[in-house]
Amino acid sequence: MTAQDKETLVKNGKTIDTQGPTFGARHSLILWAFFALANLFALRVDMSIALVAMAKQTSTTVTTNTSLPAFGANETICEEDLVEKQLEVTPEFDWSNTMQGFVLSAFYYGYFATQIPGSLMARRLGGKNLISMALAGSAALALLTPLSARLHVGVLIAVRVLQGCLQGIVFPAVTVMFSKWVPHKERSRLVAFSFAGCQAGTVVGLISAGYICDSVGWPVVFYIEGGLGLICCAAWMLLIFDTPSQHSRITELERRYIESSVDRSLHKEPTTPWRSILTSPALYGIMAAHVANDWGCFAVMTCLPKFMKDILKFDMTQNGVLSSLPYLVTWVCNLVAGSLADCLRKPGRLRTVHVRKLMVTIGLIGPGSLLLGAAYLPGCGRVAVIVLLTIAMGFSGFTVAGHSCNHLDIAPPFAGIMFAMTxxxxTTTGFIGPAVAGALTDHDDTRQSWQTFFLISGAVYAVGGIVFVLFARGDVQPWAKVGDLDSEVIINPPLYGSIQAGPSPSDEEDEDERRGRYYLGSGDEKDVEENLRSKRDRRMSDFP
Structure with missing residues (x-):
């Protein structure tokens, strides 16, 4: 970062760097949030691969690719052209496709139930404690998964529902923590990096699960990932704090920088304006995009390993690798989207609302078109199908700088509860999607049935993206401006303008800052200075 880009604190004519160390406490939180989400998502998706090894498939004949050319050598292999080889492999569980759909979707019934309670608990108990509980509980239940499956499928479903209940509180809790830790102008980049842990955990989880199932058996998948979850929980409890003021190792400069750059009302517990939230068109724009994106993450991705096995005829190791490719692309897109969005939001470029809409257009409407193309792809090309699905699912990663950040844009004090609502x-797509796929393929597990499923998925993507573009907002809504917005210190960033007073005369005006929660005046810094002089003098005397 150049000197011009650094924010400075003005006191008695002197300037001091207020951002703290290059890698500070807020960066540590983001990094550990990445690891926590990676572990939780690995625990979430392991069943998608393990179930292929655990339960019988529709056909009584188990097909192997050992007699087939390597993947990519012949991209026009159709199901009827495959040479089947009878193997002496007996699946441990005799579950129908419908029952397997229930096993896959059970997690999301619990996940659905705890979103809003989780956000309310996070505001009262703190996000740290809830995320610690989710990590420990999910890991313990993963260790019990093999035993529960062997007792009865109903016990396994109950374990997965409980796992979903625990993980359902995580994103609301993380959002509440970010609202107190992440400075406004770093929001897209830092949130995108931490949320990339979802894709990282999924990639590692799918690849490792496929290899482990092939080599040492499916139960070991749950033992390894459960053990890693307990280790991650211990680190989270020791290193993470709910707010900057509670952190024992944060520097004073970084603490003041963070607290001056987030809404100070977040530290007060304002009353939730339920009526205003529920009647806000912006909320429903975010909700539509959230549903579309979750359909891809939960419905399509959960069912993808089964499609790879039953229709494209890949073995377990290939299945794990290929099923992870969309997540790998999503991971990269997450990182690119965050930095790109923050760059585009700089003064003189694009307003926040336009950046959010652009990211969602790339991440939903584009992939929706590709899914429709995959559904009607002529021939039986495996390579072409994998490429289209990978690009379609992977590019949905751009939404992390779209609707995923938009709760914080329009209502920072209530971002946690709004995220929980959307x-x-x-999350309903997590149990609706596998149920739809199971119903379509239970008695007709053919490419035509999966074609219908992908057609539905493409339509969901496109509609969600269009609704967001129509209703999204980028500035703080009037009902979300609560409490005293004065900050502890006066921040005067040369590049971004004064956070209290709006842009300085030499800077081009940033529309979102002018209309957002940091703006207290008409745009004339001298007028605002006159009004804040007495408060500032008292507060600045306390600064070291």
Whole structure:
């Protein structure tokens, strides 16, 4: 970062760097949030691969690719052209496709139930404690998964529902923590990096699960990932704090920088304006995008390993690798989207609302078109199908700088509860999607049945993206401006303008800052200075 880009604190004519160390306490939180989400998502998706090894498939004949050319050598292999080889492999469980759909979707019933309670608990108990509980509980239940499956499928479903209940509180809790830790102008980049842990954990989880199932058996998948979850929980409890003021190792400069750059009302517990939230068109724009994105993450991705096995005829190791490719692309897109969005939001470029809409257009409407193309792809090309699905699912990663950040843009004090509301509705796709796939393929597990499923998925993507573009907002809504917005210190960033007073005369005006929660005046810094002089003098005397 150049000197011009650094924010400075003005006191008695002197300037001091207020951002703290290059890698500070807020960066540590983001990094550990990445690891926590990676572990939780690995625990979430392991069943998608393990179930292929655990339960019988529709056909009584188990097909192997050992007699087939390597993947990519012949991209026009059709199901009827495959040479089947009878193997002496007996699946441990005799579950129908419908029952397997229930096993896959059970997690999301619990996940659905705890979104809003989780956000309310996070505001009262703190996000740290809830995320610690989710990590420990999910890991312990993963260790019990093999035993529960062997006792009865109903016990396994109950374990997965409980796992979903625990993980349902995580995103609301993380959002509440970010609202107190992440400075406004770093929001897209830092949130995108931490949320990339979801894709990282999924990639590692799918690849490792496929290899482990092939080599040492499916139960070991749950033992390894459960053990790693307990280790991650211990680190989270020791290193993470709910707010900057509670952190024992944060520097004073970084603490003041963070607290001056987030809404100070977040530290007060304002009354939730339920009526205003529920009647806000912006909320429903976010909700539509959230549903569409979750359909891809939960419905399509959960069913993808089964499609790879039953229709494209890949073995377990290939299945794990290929099923992870969309997540790998999503991971990269997450990182690119965050930095790109923050760059585009700089003064003189694009307003926040336009950046959010652009990211969602790339991440939903584009992939929706590709899914429709995959559904009607002529021939039986495996390579072409994998490429289209990978690009379609992978590019959905751009939404992390779109609707995923938008709760913080329009209502920072209530971002946790709003995220819980949109995520609750989005989570329904986790049990609706596998149920739809199971119903379509239970008695007709053919490519035509999966074609219908992908057609539905493409339509969901496109509609969600269009609704967001129509209703999204980028500035703080009037009902979300609560409490005293004065900050502890006066921040005067040369590049971004004064956070209290709006842009300085030499800077081009940033529309979102002018209309957002940091703006207290008409745009004339001298007028605002006159009004704040007495408060500032008292507060600045306390600064070292």
């Amino acid at each position: 995520n609750t509705v989005g």
